[in-house]
Amino acid sequence: MNDVAESKGMELTSVFAAASARADQWRHLNALARAWAGAGGQGARATKLRDQCGRLMQSINRFEYCWAYPGARLLEAIRAAHAGGDAAAFARLVQKVSGAMLSGDYRQHESAWQAGAESEVSLLDALPPDADGGAQARPYFEVLVVTPTDPASWQRSSDDMRRMRRSDDQFLYAPVHVGSFEDAALAAMLNSSLQAVVIVDGFGYDSAHAIPDMKAFLARYFDVDRDDIEPGRLATKLAHAIKLARPELDLYLLSDRSPEKLAGSEEAAPIRRLFHHVEEPMELHLALLEGIRDRYETPYFDNLKKYALRPIGTFHALPIARGKSVFSSNWIRDMGQFYGSNILFAESSATTGGLDSLLEPTGNIKRAQEATARAFGAKRAYFGTNGTSTSNKIVVQAICKPGDIVVVDRNCHKSHHYGFVLSGAQPYYVEAFPLTQYSMYGAVPLRTIKHALLQCKAEGKLDRVKVIDMTNCTFDGHMYNPRRVMEECLGIKPDLVFLWDEAWFGFARFNPLHRRRTAMGAAAALTARYRSKAYRDEYAKWKEANAGGELDPKDASLLDKRLMPDPDKVRIRVYQTNSTHKSMSAFRQGSMMLIWDEDFHHVEGTFQEAFLAHTSTSPNLQLIASLDLARRQMELEGYAMTMQMTDLAIRIRQAINTHPLISKYFRVATPEEMIPAEFRESGIKDYGEPNATWDQIIDAWDRDEFALDPTRLTLICGAAGFDGTQLKGMLAERFDIQINKTSRNSVLVQTNINNTHSDAALLIKALADLSSEIDSRLSQHDSAAQAVFDARVKSLMVDVPDLPNFSRFNDAFREDPRSGSNEGHMRPAFFMAYDEANCEFIKLASNDIDKRLADGPDMVSANFVIPYPPGFPIMVPGQVITADTITYMRKLDVKEIHGYQAAQGLKLLKPSTLTTSKASSTH
Known part of the structure; x- marks a missing residue:
């Protein structure tokens, strides 16, 4: 918030995180109060400052009744000091309040609540020693x-x-x-x-x-x-x-x-x-x-602390438990010094003694998972200790069987694709809208998903379509409108199962802005909606106006028409996976599977089988405990933390895009740039004033097909002459700033509950320094140097490769090659490649590729090929490789391409192996 905004007060129409805006106001009032006191209390300047203090105090007082601190007595003392012209007392009291709000002293010391003489009376008597032997203050x-x-x-x-x-x-x-x-x-x-x-x-x-x-x-x-x-x-x-x-x-x-x-x-x-x-x-x-x-209460963590204090003799296969093999060692004693004793005392391979079993929980893990379901608004919750990669495979294998069709975003995480290989489900790949200028994809339009369902209905195989599988939100921040997607898809097939991969979005449950775009939020809302009389009346009118609810799959108008499910037939079946470690305070690989499935009793057995198949019999106890603690934190302070992180992200966005020097070379992509207009009915262009009020933003999130998560900032660096990998390395090496995801001309700045204003300042200072260096360097060089720089920028920002779409599965892996739908048997293609005799390699630069593209036979991928970045598969087993995919690969300048070894070339299935009889036998 700038000085102008601070001086006029906190306007509810423009504020997002009230706690941050309120703290800004008190800090600004503190500065004005000190200036007034320093002005000596007399003269025009003192009068002006006193009036400014009065106006800002009046604005602050509009909302202070919403908080316990500073309370009526302290506020009255501040008002009295101002009314009496006592600048020194006013400044002292305002500084007390501002300082206590910043430090949190009012939570611990009674003196922070008093307007008179200071005292050190503690508001918080120490609790008895905790499990670590130390005292702690009462929350x-x-x-x-x-x-x-x-x-x-x-x-x-x-x-x-x-x-x-x-x-x-x-x-x-x-x-x-x-x-x-x-x-x-x-x-x-x-x-x-x-x-x-x-x-x-x-x-x-x-x-x-x-x-x-x-x-x-x-x-x-x-x-x-x-x-x-x-x-x-x-x-x-x-x-x-x-x-x-x-x-x-x-x-x-x-x-x-x-x-x-x-x-x-x-x-x-x-x-x-x-x-x-x-x-x-x-x-x-x-x-x-x-x-x-x-x-x-954290049932598992609380019990683990108690376990660590017990004098236990370990006769099981985990020598590191209790730490004796570490602390008595001459060679790895530094391990114990680094990690401390608690993590070693809290290790065990036993599931007895109250530790419970993740594979068959009956005690504290069971209670921890029940608490997680409550906190995240789910009917059931399961802990995952091998990341959401494994959680996705568990869910896919639990709800899919061989022959089921899954309508899936081709750009989803590779774990989904491997899940189809394991389960034998047939992926029907649908494409997200491309953002070619940034070498990334957005999300899959609802129209595209509906087209896939209606195509299957037209061909008489809608009964085989089991799951809609989408990523929400995407790595780059594209959020679906799950309520609308599920409602319209259920209007075509009322018992569809939805798998929403919310790996990056687990935090979203805990504030009302993001919650409206979550899977569990949508499941709760639709369940209530379909049980209401109002919906039955609405559906009756819709049914009457739409041929009695009978959908003709050949009717193209259905793609743009709002569809509604029959309340007597619809089933809410929603699965959400989240990488708890990505957005909450959990150790790496901590994941959750959240379930709202009205028919879960039909799949509970298969879910348990899939869970047992993929979950280690030696799960990490610290991961389980951190999931328990992450739930506790989010349930008690998730609202505050997620509101503040969102507010901080918007401040970073505005600071970069409005900075006169930084914005010459770097900028944060706006919703207008990241979401095509056809999917932004609201017309919203960017977050924060003067672009949009929060009322307009929330209206957009309610109505638009896609919205952009403001906590994920795509920082465009191509105009500075840096590709994403270069800038990522530079930020890490020179400024100690860590970035995860990059694209050809951008890096992703992901804010989370761990970030502070100091972190934001570090990033902005780094970009300012880099911008200043570029400016200085260009001003000292001749036109030839400028031309070189301009050419580099053009190659990054203009000469970008087109993004390839999924082509089709080879006919050997399709049940009906004449079908208009593109589902295919990926599992047999995957396992055919296990036999080297079935495979061949062709170098990417070879003329043989161009000849095969022109004259045939088809080149068919034997495996997954996934460039990082951007991280989506450009080839899957059994896919026919087309010219646009080859062109894209040849233009890629990334070093990491999973499934591709340059020395060998593309791994293909030999044409001779792709006879219908041979492929069929592999099915």
């Missing part, structure tokens, strides 16, 4: 209290709640009081420190605060019509609304209605516990702590 959180009582009594109520703290409480909390539906909804979205909401029946709807942009802000997250709320049901309506927007929060209701009747109703579904008004307050206090404890 702090805030509780929203929505109440009809007189605001004059709220401070007394807060004091009463604080007095209920006990020395043996595991957590500490501070209350935040509001008096209306609107104020409660606003606080729930602004205050990321909230962990619970206490709703006291009897409050009103309208806010008493004059915030002109409040209603527009709330409309982002809450679909509530106050005129539709029945009398007496405002409290439960609020509970439902908050649970949709912040599903992790615990909700409690205090009502003078009969709680025993309300408890069993649908109204009370989101409420954790109901109390009668006259209940003992201590019961509510204990209930609040118990709710946090349920989410804080």
Whole structure:
């Protein structure tokens, strides 16, 4: 946020992460307050600064009621110092608040809440020693209290709640009081420190605060019509609304209605516990702590800590357990010094003694997976300890059998393709839209997916189409609209299974912006939609207008028509894999499989078989524990962290693209550049002002076919004369900045919950230094040097190779060569290559390739060929190789191409092996 924005205050229509914007305002007020105090309190400058402080303080005060800290007393003291012209006191108090917000001192020290003399009274008494023998502070959180009582009594109520703290409480909390539906909804979205909401029946709807942009802000997250709320049901309506927007929060209701009747109703579904008004307050206090404890508990990690403290003799096949072979060694003792003792004491190959078995969990792993399902909004969850590569193969093998057709993005991760080889499923490859200028693909248009389904229907094999398999979001940040994709596909075949590879997107569950584009979010939304009377009425009208719901697969208009499934036939069957380690605090290879499958009982056995087939009998205990901990963190602070990382990404984007020097050579690609206009109905061009308000962005995410995840920044470096690999190496070697993915003329800057403002500054400073060097170098050279530079830029940004599409499977691997659909038997092609006699090699530069392309016979790939970057397979086993694929390979300047050895050449299946009889026998 720039100085102009800070001085005018926090406008809800333009702010995304309120915590970051609020902290910016307090820091700016701190600077103004110090300047006012330094001006001596007299004169025109002092008067101007005092007025600026007053205006900014007035803006800040609009929203401070949404947070417990600094609280009414401290805010009143600040206002009084300003009104009295006491610049020194004003500056001292503002600095106290700003500093405590930055450091978090208010969570630990009572003095941070006091306007008077400083004291070192600790707010947080130390807990008993933890498993490591050290003391730890009690975690702090805030509780929203929505109440009809007189605001004059709220401070007394807060004091009463604080007095209920006990020395043996595991957590500490501070209350935040509001008096209306609107104020409660606003606080729930602004205050990321909230962990619970206490709703006291009897409050009103309208806010008493004059915030002109409040209603527009709330409309982002809450679909509530106050005129539709029945009398007496405002409290439960609020509970439902908050649970949709912040599903992790615990909700409690205090009502003078009969709680025993309300408890069993649908109204009370989101409420954790109901109390009668006259209940003992201590019961509510204990209930609040118990709710946090349920989410804080990490069954596997907690047990592993206890296990590490036990005096165990190990007579199993893991010498490193307990660390004696390490610490007594003359040669690897440094291993123990580096890693520490805990990781060795917490190792075992046993599944007894409370450690549980990942392959057949009955204890703490089972409970950890149940907690994960709850946190991620799934019906079931399974832990994966060999990365999402293995998780994808488990799911594919569990839900597919030989002969099943899978409509799949040809550019998906290679694990999906190998899954088809293992399962015998036949991939029907569909193409994503190309971004040729960046040498990358986007995502698969819905029209393309529908065409594949209708093609199969026309040929009488729709019954064999089992799965739609897509990557959401893609490596480069392209997000599908899963609700729309699933609804329209289910309109063609109501029992389709969906596999969404959300390897990069696991964090998305934990904020309402990203959640709307997730598989589990879509599964929940569609389940509720199809069970509602409103949908039945909507479907009845659609059915009447569309030939009774009978779809003619030859009707081309269906590709552009909104399709709807029959609510009596539709089944919600959704699988999501996520690489927890890619976006959350888990060790490398930590993965999760999340399931929302109404027919899981039909595949539970095969899922278990696939899980056993691919999961090691010696899974890494630390990986399991880190998955348990990642869930805990995301459920308790994922909302705050994901909002802040998104906000930081947008700041980086704006800082780079508006910098007068950096933007000459580097820029972050915009949604307008990364998503063709036909898939952006909203017309949105970029994130953040002046390009779009957050209201417009959220509207775009609700309507557009594809959206771009703002946390994934495609940094275009070709205009600086660098290809992606060059810039990646330079950032690592010179600036200690690590980048993962590159393309011909870009690198991917992936922000995550680990990033800070300091990280952002490091990146921007590096780009500024590089830009300055390029500018200086070009200004000192003659026109010939400039021409060389321009030629390099042209080769990277203009002379880019066309991207090859999937061609077709050779007829030997198709059941009906006359078919218009392109599914094929990849498994026999894959295993035919195991016999060297079936294979031949042709050098890429050889004229033989051009002759074969011109005169035949077909060249048929014997294996997968995957260049890195960009990382998608340009050849799969059994695929006919065409001229555009060869041209693309010849123009590639990357060193890493999986499945291709330049010294040998392309590995092909010999034409003589591709007779129909031989291929069929391999089927």
